Amino acid sequence: MSKMKKVVVIGGTGLIGSKAVKLLQDAGHEAIVASSRNGINAYTGEGLADALAGADAVIDVSNMMSFDTAVITDFFGTSSRNLTSAEQATGVRHHVALSIVNADQLAANPYMAGKLAQEQTVASSGQAYTIVRATQFHEFIETLAGAYSADGVVNVPDIDFQPIAADDVAAALVEAALGEPKNGTVDLAGPERATFESFIRAYLGSKSDARPVAADAAVDYFGAPVVAGSLVPGGGYIKGRVTVAEWLKA
Numbered sequence: 457m458s459k460m461k462k463v464v465v466i467g468g469t470g471l472i473g474s475k476a477v478k479l480l481q482d483a484g485h486e487a488i489v490a491s492s493r494n495g496i497n498a499y500t501g502e503g504l505a506d507a508l509a510g511a512d513a514v515i516d517v518s519n520m521m522s523f524d525t526a527v528i529t530d531f532f533g534t535s536s537r538n539l540t541s542a543e544q545a546t547g548v549r550h551h552v553a554l555s556i557v558n559a560d561q562l563a564a565n566p567y568m569a570g571k572l573a574q575e576q577t578v579a580s581s582g583q584a585y586t587i588v589r590a591t592q593f594h595e596f597i598e599t600l601a602g603a604y605s606a607d608g609v610v611n612v613p614d615i616d617f618q619p620i621a622a623d624d625v626a627a628a629l630v631e632a633a634l635g636e637p638k639n640g641t642v643d644l645a646g647p648e649r650a651t652f653e654s655f656i657r658a659y660l661g662s663k664s665d666a667r668p669v670a671a672d673a674a675v676d677y678f679g680a681p682v683v684a685g686s687l688v689p690g691g692g693y694i695k696g697r698v699t700v701a702e703w704l705k706a
């Protein structure tokens with residue numbers, strides 16, 4: 457087995473973070489579960505120096521939701537600045553951040569603007585890093601279906617979609633954190649690419665939800681204009697293994 461490493465998972469109690477923590481522990485590594493509720497706060501800086509002491513890598517999967525661009529860019533920018541500064545001060549050699557495929561092209565969407573601020577802060581920090589950009593999670597499809605629902609109909613953008621299971625995202629992040637920094641970005645997407653509409657229909661169908669689903673070229677991605685490839689990788693990417701059907705069955 458390779459040498460045991462200490463990895464701090466910022467957002468270690470969340471959907472992706474808890475899975476990353478388990479994978480690290482199962483492989484014999486030390487995983488520090490960091491979240492604001494347990495006194496380790498990336499945004500305020502509270503508890504960071506102690507948590508990061510002696511760590512080999514940090515995986516940042518913290519999250520906050522806001523539809524206000526200033527609030528969300530401040531959260532991701534400030535947190536990333538605090539983390540990369542604390543890493544440099546304590547000698548942590550690798551920062552791994554989870555972002556979203558094509559965040560730079562979708563920055564008219566406030567949340568994507570926040571992820572772009574995170575990416576830019578990490579890339580300009582001077583800290584060795586890997587940014588993993590994932591597509592939307594299987595676990596996020598229900599939220600998307602709800603957000604695009606109005607008057608009993610689900611109208612979604614007329615674009616491609618390639619969701620990925622949270623398990624596959626966590627595995628890719630752990631592999632990145634245990635490897636060498638790329639000082640760049642890698643894309644990550646699920647095993648199937650099809651229309652956004654078809655995934656929403658399959659998901660609702662599995663829940664016996666008979667709401668009609670339609671693709672509408674006038675519908676954007678929460679404020680960001682879209683083209684066919686807006687939510688899928690444009691070049692090479694790491695491919696996840698779990699299909700939506702397998703995930704639903706599990």
Ligand SMILES: NC(=O)c1ccc[n+]([C@@H]2O[C@H](COP(=O)([O-])OP(=O)(O)OC[C@H]3O[C@@H](n4cnc5c(N)ncnc54)[C@H](OP(=O)(O)O)[C@@H]3O)[C@@H](O)[C@H]2O)c1
Pocket residue numbers: 466467468469470471472473490491492493494496497498499500516517518519520535554555556557571589590591592593596
């Ligand atoms: N949803 C998608 O389809 C998708 C796609 C690609 C990428 N992503 C990215 O995936 C990441 C993880 O998402 P998720 O769904 O796993 O998030 P989540 O379940 O909402 O968990 C968020 C975690 O962040 C922690 N946190 C929040 N503020 C913090 C702070 N100031 N300091 C330290 N920890 C903090 C939370 O714990 P406390 O509340 O205790 O602080 C929690 O552990 C996000 O960055 C998101 O942008 C999501």
